[in-house]
Amino acid sequence: MSANPSYALEAKGLVKRFGGITATNNVSIGLEKGGRHALIGPNGAGKTTLVHLLTGVLTASEGSIHLQGNDITGLSVHERARRGLVRTFQINQLFDSLTPLQTLALVVSQHSGLGTKMWQVMGSSKKVVQRCEHLLEQFHLMDVRDQLTKELPYGKRRQLEIAIALACEPKVLLLDEPVAGVPASERGELLQIVDALPPDVSVLLIEHDMDLVFSFAKRMTVMVNGGVLLEGDPDTIANDERVKAVYLGHGDSVEFDTFEEIISG
Numbered sequence: 489m490s491a492n493p494s495y496a497l498e499a500k501g502l503v504k505r506f507g508g509i510t511a512t513n514n515v516s517i518g519l520e521k522g523g524r525h526a527l528i529g530p531n532g533a534g535k536t537t538l539v540h541l542l543t544g545v546l547t548a549s550e551g552s553i554h555l556q557g558n559d560i561t562g563l564s565v566h567e568r569a570r571r572g573l574v575r576t577f578q579i580n581q582l583f584d585s586l587t588p589l590q591t592l593a594l595v596v597s598q599h600s601g602l603g604t605k606m607w608q609v610m611g612s613s614k615k616v617v618q619r620c621e622h623l624l625e626q627f628h629l630m631d632v633r634d635q636l637t638k639e640l641p642y643g644k645r646r647q648l649e650i651a652i653a654l655a656c657e658p659k660v661l662l663l664d665e666p667v668a669g670v671p672a673s674e675r676g677e678l679l680q681i682v683d684a685l686p687p688d689v690s691v692l693l694i695e696h697d698m699d700l701v702f703s704f705a706k707r708m709t710v711m712v713n714g715g716v717l718l719e720g721d722p723d724t725i726a727n728d729e730r731v732k733a734v735y736l737g738h739g740d741s742v743e744f745d746t747f748e749e750i751i752s753g
């Protein structure tokens with residue numbers, strides 16, 4: 489199946505069945521090159537399943553996925569990441585016991601094909617050092633660069649997660665709930681960082697926080713019951729009665745309150 493050349497990432501007719509449950513039902517989505525696209529929908533709508541299909545964690549029952557015009561439907565997670573499809577992950581225990589500088593040195597040197605003996609690499613490769621410093625600055629981590637990650641405030645950990653993803657030089661970044669669990673006092677810095685992501689990186693944001701969604705996205709896809717209810721610009725989404733009804737129907741108070749505020753302007 490041919491791909492639309494204006495899309496960095498394009499999924500067509502994705503279906504995922506788990507026994508009798510259809511978690512993703514004929515989903516098509518196109519992320520423009522350099523796009524800022526949000527994927528929203530109530531709990532159980534199928535967002536996580538779709539992300540797993542896009543990244544290759546799950547294999548689609550039907551449908552196709554193209555990255556930069558190339559068919560990646562049958563490729564592994566690793567091969568998709570190597571081609572530039574990167575998802576943010578929660579920091580694991582390995583990174584917890586390192587500092588942000590050590591973590592980024594490890595990721596950058598591995599990504600550059602220099603291996604994981606980071607201190608040798610740090611000492612010998614000016615390129616790795618410069619890239620780490622740039623990332624630390626870009627993600628507001630300079631002040632905590634030498635602190636153990638497990639001791640960082642939660643907001644800084646989330647910033648490091650995005651920095652790790654960017655260290656892999658993605659063409660497409662799947663940004664998975666970047667502000668989930670971050671206290672209000674630490675959100676401002678995180679929002680600035682998300683806003684300042686490089687314009688040439690196409691971003692698909694999966695998020696429940698409607699303030700972030702509406703301040704970030706130029707396009708949105710709303711999923712319900714495994715399918716796409718509507719795709720459009722933020723105004724179209726905010727003013728659509730069906731979208732409003734979905735959020736009302738699910739009675740999710742946090743989403744409903746913020747959504748109502750946005751709709752009522």
Ligand SMILES: Nc1ncnc2c1ncn2[C@@H]1O[C@H](COP(=O)(O)OP(=O)(O)OP(=O)(O)O)[C@@H](O)[C@H]1O
Binds near residue numbers: 532538
């Ligand atoms: N491995 C699985 N086996 C069976 N059913 C599954 C599996 N994974 C997901 N589902 C079902 O698919 C549907 C979609 O779930 P999914 O987690 O993708 O939704 P979601 O939109 O990400 O929800 P949330 O916002 O709560 O994370 C749900 O009904 C869920 O129970």
